[in-house]
Amino acid sequence: MVDIKKLTVSTDEERKGWIQLLETAIAYHWDMSGEFEPEVKTPNRDSDMEKVAETHRVWARAIQDTIELIKMWEIESSDEVLTPHNTVNVTPEN
Known part of the structure; x- marks a missing residue:
């Protein structure tokens, strides 16, 4: 388990890396929604396939919301980056 208070991003490049990774996940879930x-369609859109497709659309929208939050987490050049003790680096590899 990772303590959310210990998650940091030290550079704008790290932040952009997360955004790129999540944008790929969005594309995957939109594609999967189309596959299912x-x-x-059923009248109430409640067949198993329709439910799975809707679930993938919901995940894509949730990931998009996450990207919007990360975009707000912009590092200014004048900001002092403080790294807490025992910080866990969770930056995706490029």
Whole structure:
């Protein structure tokens, strides 16, 4: 388990790396929603396939919201970056 208070981003490049990784996840979930969306819809859109497609769309939207939060987490050149003791680096590899 990772303590959320210990998650940091030290550079703008790290922040952009997270955004790029999450944008890939969004594309995956939109693609998967299309794969599961049946051509013939049920009246209440409650077939198993429709539910799976909707779940992938919800995940894509949630990930997009996460990206918007990360974009607000911009590091200014004048900001002093403080790294707490025992910080866990969770930056995705490029």
